[in-house]
Amino acid sequence: METLSPRTNRKFKDIGYYAEQQSNYFLLPFRFHRLNDDKEVLVNEVGDHLVVPLGTAGRIIQRQLSIEEDADLYGDLVAGFFIAEQEVPALIDVLATRYRTKKSFLDQFTSLHLFVITLRCEHTCHYCQVSRVTTNKDEFDMRYEHINKGIELMLQSPSDYLTMEFQGGEALLAFDKIVYAIERTKPLAAKLEKQVTYVICTNLAVLDEDILAYCKTNNVLLSTSLDGPGFIHNQNRRRPGNNSYELTIKGIELARKWLGTGNLSALMTTTNLSLDHPTEIVDEYFQQGFRSIFLRPVSPYGFALKNEKKNKYEIERFINFYKKALHHILDYNKRGEFFREEYATIILKKILTPFPVGYVDLNSPAGAITNVILFNYDGAVYASDESRMLAESGDFTFRLGHLDTDTYGDIFYGEKAQALSEVMVNETLPGCSECAFQSYCGADPVHNHATQGSVWGYRPTSTFCQKNMELIRYLIELMDGDPQTRQIFEGWISQRRAS
Amino acid sequence: MPKYSYPIMLLTLRMFLITHTIHVIAKMENQNHIEGNSIFAYADERLFSKEAIFKCLYWYGDHFHTTVNINDGYYQLQLTTAQEISREELKLFLQKLERDLIDFNLRDMVSKETQNVRDLLIAKAFSNGELDEDPPGEISDPVGFSVYENKG
Amino acid sequence: MIFRAKGIPTGVNDLIVGVITRNPDHHGESLIWVGDEFNYGSYIAHLSCQSIEASIVPTIANIQALDHLSDGDIVSIGQDGIVRTVYRVNSFYNTILATERCNSNCLMCSQPPKDRNDIPYLFELYRRVIPLIPKDCLELTISGGEPTLMGEYFFELLELITRELPKTDIHILTNGRTFAWNHFAERLAQIGNPRMMLGIPVYADYYQVHDYIVQARGAFDQTILGLHNLARYGIRLEIRVVLHQQSIPRLSRLARYIFKNLPFAEHVTFMGLEYTGYTPHNIEKLWIDPYDYNKELTEAVEFLAGQGMHVSIYNAQLCVMPERLWGYARKSISDWKNDYLPACQACSKLHDCGGLFTWNLKKCSAHIQPVFEDVNLLTS
Numbered sequence A: 001m002e003t004l005s006p007r008t009n010r011k012f013k014d015i016g017y018y019a020e021q022q023s024n025y026f027l028l029p030f031r032f033h034r035l036n037d038d039k040e041v042l043v044n045e046v047g048d049h050l051v052v053p054l055g056t057a058g059r060i061i062q063r064q065l066s067i068e069e070d071a072d073l074y075g076d077l078v079a080g081f082f083i084a085e086q087e088v089p090a091l092i093d094v095l096a097t098r099y100r101t102k103k104s105f106l107d108q109f110t111s112l113h114l115f116v117i118t119l120r121c122e123h124t125c126h127y128c129q130v131s132r133v134t135t136n137k138d139e140f141d142m143r144y145e146h147i148n149k150g151i152e153l154m155l156q157s158p159s160d161y162l163t164m165e166f167q168g169g170e171a172l173l174a175f176d177k178i179v180y181a182i183e184r185t186k187p188l189a190a191k192l193e194k195q196v197t198y199v200i201c202t203n204l205a206v207l208d209e210d211i212l213a214y215c216k217t218n219n220v221l222l223s224t225s226l227d228g229p230g231f232i233h234n235q236n237r238r239r240p241g242n243n244s245y246e247l248t249i250k251g252i253e254l255a256r257k258w259l260g261t262g263n264l265s266a267l268m269t270t271t272n273l274s275l276d277h278p279t280e281i282v283d284e285y286f287q288q289g290f291r292s293i294f295l296r297p298v299s300p301y302g303f304a305l306k307n308e309k310k311n312k313y314e315i316e317r318f319i320n321f322y323k324k325a326l327h328h329i330l331d332y333n334k335r336g337e338f339f340r341e342e343y344a345t346i347i348l349k350k351i352l353t354p355f356p357v358g359y360v361d362l363n364s365p366a367g368a369i370t371n372v373i374l375f376n377y378d379g380a381v382y383a384s385d386e387s388r389m390l391a392e393s394g395d396f397t398f399r400l401g402h403l404d405t406d407t408y409g410d411i412f413y414g415e416k417a418q419a420l421s422e423v424m425v426n427e428t429l430p431g432c433s434e435c436a437f438q439s440y441c442g443a444d445p446v447h448n449h450a451t452q453g454s455v456w457g458y459r460p461t462s463t464f465c466q467k468n469m470e471l472i473r474y475l476i477e478l479m480d481g482d483p484q485t486r487q488i489f490e491g492w493i494s495q496r497r498a499s
Numbered sequence B: 001m002p003k004y005s006y007p008i009m010l011l012t013l014r015m016f017l018i019t020h021t022i023h024v025i026a027k028m029e030n031q032n033h034i035e036g037n038s039i040f041a042y043a044d045e046r047l048f049s050k051e052a053i054f055k056c057l058y059w060y061g062d063h064f065h066t067t068v069n070i071n072d073g074y075y076q077l078q079l080t081t082a083q084e085i086s087r088e089e090l091k092l093f094l095q096k097l098e099r100d101l102i103d104f105n106l107r108d109m110v111s112k113e114t115q116n117v118r119d120l121l122i123a124k125a126f127s128n129g130e131l132d133e134d135p136p137g138e139i140s141d142p143v144g145f146s147v148y149e150n151k152g
Numbered sequence C: 001m002i003f004r005a006k007g008i009p010t011g012v013n014d015l016i017v018g019v020i021t022r023n024p025d026h027h028g029e030s031l032i033w034v035g036d037e038f039n040y041g042s043y044i045a046h047l048s049c050q051s052i053e054a055s056i057v058p059t060i061a062n063i064q065a066l067d068h069l070s071d072g073d074i075v076s077i078g079q080d081g082i083v084r085t086v087y088r089v090n091s092f093y094n095t096i097l098a099t100e101r102c103n104s105n106c107l108m109c110s111q112p113p114k115d116r117n118d119i120p121y122l123f124e125l126y127r128r129v130i131p132l133i134p135k136d137c138l139e140l141t142i143s144g145g146e147p148t149l150m151g152e153y154f155f156e157l158l159e160l161i162t163r164e165l166p167k168t169d170i171h172i173l174t175n176g177r178t179f180a181w182n183h184f185a186e187r188l189a190q191i192g193n194p195r196m197m198l199g200i201p202v203y204a205d206y207y208q209v210h211d212y213i214v215q216a217r218g219a220f221d222q223t224i225l226g227l228h229n230l231a232r233y234g235i236r237l238e239i240r241v242v243l244h245q246q247s248i249p250r251l252s253r254l255a256r257y258i259f260k261n262l263p264f265a266e267h268v269t270f271m272g273l274e275y276t277g278y279t280p281h282n283i284e285k286l287w288i289d290p291y292d293y294n295k296e297l298t299e300a301v302e303f304l305a306g307q308g309m310h311v312s313i314y315n316a317q318l319c320v321m322p323e324r325l326w327g328y329a330r331k332s333i334s335d336w337k338n339d340y341l342p343a344c345q346a347c348s349k350l351h352d353c354g355g356l357f358t359w360n361l362k363k364c365s366a367h368i369q370p371v372f373e374d375v376n377l378l379t380s
Helices: A056-061 A071-079 A092-102 A104-108 A144-154 A171-192 A209-217 A230-236 A244-259 A278-287 A308-334 A342-352 A385-392 A408-412 A415-421 A445-452 A463-481 A483-492 B006-029 B050-058 B087-125 C119-132 C152-164 C182-191 C207-214 C219-232 C251-261 C290-306 C323-328 C342-346
Strands: A030-034 A039-044 A049-053 A112-116 A161-167 A195-201 A221-225 A264-269 A372-375 A380-382 A399-402 B033-035 B038-044 B064-071 B074-081 C004-006 C008-010 C016-021 C031-034 C045-047 C059-061 C074-077 C082-087 C094-097 C139-143 C169-173 C196-201 C236-242 C267-271 C311-314
Touching: A030 B087, A039 A056, A039 A463, A049 A056, A049 A071, A049 A463, A056 B087, A071 C207, A071 C251, A092 A104, A092 B087, A092 C219, A092 C251, A112 A144, A144 A171, A144 A372, A161 A171, A171 A195, A171 A209, A209 A244, A221 A244, A230 A244, A244 A264, A264 A278, A278 A308, A308 A463, A308 A483, A342 A463, A342 A483, A372 A385, A380 A385, A385 A445, A399 A408, A399 A415, A445 A463, A463 A483, A483 C290, B033 B087, B038 B087, B050 B064, B050 B074, B050 B087, B074 B087, C016 C045, C016 C119, C074 C119, C082 C119, C094 C119, C119 C152, C139 C152, C152 C169, C152 C182, C182 C219, C196 C219, C207 C219, C219 C236, C236 C251, C251 C290, C267 C290, C290 C311, C290 C323, C311 C323
Parallel strands: A112 A161, A112 A372, A161 A195, A195 A221, A221 A264, C016 C031, C031 C045, C045 C059, C094 C139, C139 C169, C169 C196, C196 C236, C236 C267, C267 C311
Antiparallel strands: A030 A039, A039 A049, A372 A380, A380 A399, B033 B038, B038 B074, B064 B074, C004 C082, C008 C059, C016 C074, C074 C082
16 A cells, blocks of 8 residues: 655655665575585576575575675675565565466467377488388378377367477378378368468488478478488488488488578487587588587487486486587687577576476476377377387377377376376476476476386486586586676577577 | 673673583584494484475485484484495585585575465466555655545 | 747736747637737737737737747747747657656656646646647657656546547656556556557666665665556556666666566667756766766667667767667757767767767766767777
8 A cells, every 4th residue: 555655855865765674584485506616596486597606595594694795695686586675575476477477388288289190211210219111101101080180189279379290200201191281281270360380300311392392382391300420420310321411411402492591400319429529510510501409318218218327327428418519509609600509598598588488398387298299190199209209119108098089188188197297397396396497497207207117207316307407507607607608698599589 | 893791791601602512512422424334414403304304315315225313302314325335425425415404404494484475476476466466665746646546 | 949938928818828820821729920010810829029019819029039939839828928838840859748746856857856736737738739739740758757646637648649649659758656556557558559658767676776766765666566567458668777877887687687577678778867957966976977887888788689679778979889889879869958069070970979968068978089980999
């Protein structure tokens, strides 16, 4: 309630007059984490961070701060929603709006719909456990009635912006079915006023100009795989003739000629071989004209599953690889090039912006189901891409239903989905609930189940936790230590540079 | 320098000696140490919460079998190696444990102290403004103004 | 620029508001005739530099000069014989002074508030002025004092402008504090004018510094809540930051605070200090040579612009700032208060530069110097 207390005069008062007449302050929810031997980072409930000297959290919590002697820090803490001078802070409604904004990726619910249009492939990549080299279309291509039902479910999503992504096998081996699916979706989506982005994941080996002409007309985006220079790519991605790299590069050039640079992206998968060649892989991406690279760890499904010691070693190797590659990427930036790493960009967006970042693997609630759903070639419905990989090795934990028998409600709100929702929120997971990086990280029950045999997971040995904890810590440390790096990172997250 | 009167100084000195002596005795009995394959650590029940102890020990479960007892006002923590660990490494683990105990206790203090405001925050975040607070402070100029009056 | 003329009134019994004309063929209901000879027609008043013996309409005679008035300008005439210019037809910078009352008392206020209730009078004045403003008027600024202290009159004024001048941009300069009360923001939203934008000052990310600068307890919290309430209704917002000794130390933090907590702002402006009003009195607390805050300003501007926000620098001279900021500098100073130093005449960038406030000629950066083509002394 406002009060009517007119001032007696307009005499200027000094700054001390404007401090709240409070003998002490109240804590707001925040978490902290040791950054290195000198510093720690504080993170508030909406993900804003503040790097401070080691021991500061203790001083704050034990009320050892002095408003006068720690004036700057005290101001930072009040302004940054770490402490407040009232029990319910004056700006709590602003903080609530920010919390809502951060979680607003939920409003749209599932947007990414993966269609495994065929399991057939002409590659025999050694890290792939699902594809088949076969000409048996009847058994390994998605049937028309399943495509129809998948589209029907997709269009029931509350989201106005949908992504329909065709995967394989090698999706282009069933290009006729892709065309069928897109042509069927177009009028239905238009009627419902939903915007659909079409993406084909392909190794580009069987790409031709007819396909590209269709993609161009229908604004279909292509996503390909490039694991690095030829000696790595061809080793990872086996095919008759050992020419996967050459075909990919040829395909990239051809696709760019038709679609423009922006409509073709590439993903890399890190393998044991890659781990020794971070700079070569980064250079390869740069030389091929890419201005971003996504350094993805070896998928847990390539790991010796449930072998904790080996997994830990593998993830340490990956972290070292990642850091070396990241430094090399930063060197390009320091020479004035724009070139960003996508995983860092996702994390940095969570650290530095007030906006929601809906990346499937780093969401809480988890991205599986709430963000992504997968329709397999045989009509089975899975919570994510990883879920169907598990299924290929006989584990059907994350099979949510089947297109022949189940309704939208059965799949998205069924028993399995409900059971999963318990472990999809890292705010309540052991080890995560107190973690300073909670709001930058996510919950991944599928990964937990695959690597640790429990959807809850066990953080001390979790490779997911080891990787994210260290990478997030490292990114904050880099930013804090070097203003130029901070500027480069701020450039990566910019709304202006969407490339 | 604040000026203390003589009796107060005396009292302060006595208090210091008493607490210091208690501290030293406690230390002798409950000194953190390594014995064989085990780390023994102690935490004063009056200072450390149960939640902090367990949340801290959670992170040691990959290397150790852990047990907790309460004895004479102290948590007694025993961490026994699950695999072979060198004595040097054990010392580092003990040092980390001592740090972590304090950190997790601090975290628990924040959790408990901010429970209400955190609940309120989340309730507000998922409400439609019906829980909004009245704005703070005064708004008027010297002439007199109220946001609830119709004409200025 | 002259906004006020005085003469000897005859037959002025009430406030008169009308449009200046010297064209004898021009007749209309709200016209005020300017000329030494009276032109018979339907005028509501007559202004003259000569003495007038007898007149059939209210008259102000013996005015020293009337050259400052153009045909089409709108003036008010009071019983005291004062002719005030309230709208200048040939200017882009027309301001409605809503009130001189204010609930803040900023250290650097350029128009110090007055503690008397001028609102009924000013509302009545503008109620009559607004319908006379040409319909092609591009922009009107509503300023104060604090305009929202008009209460319901504030909204009525805006409704009148919206009705009479649907093609005019309305720029309201307010401290935003009243909008902390949601019903105030909701009431503004009901006006539903998409050409309306509110310019609201935020001087620091930390309440104590902001409250000190605006000399009002609780102002920061109210302003931030106000901004959020306004954003909730999609009202267009500009954040205004005045650069001086008190705001510079936390400027970089403020930029980040704006991006995180006020990302809905359509425009963020950083403004040089005006040496007028309260400023000379408080100059010891406020002055910092703009050259000496280039580092802080560059960081703040480039951070916000880098995140895709629209950023401008007002009241600043190109030669004082690094060349990388030139693209953000605007010629923002209203024509009638805009000037340059003698040294500026030799500058190759004179026409791109916003120059100075007339009253800043005596208090400006020590680093103002002509920029010569191809030789920039500051790029190194």
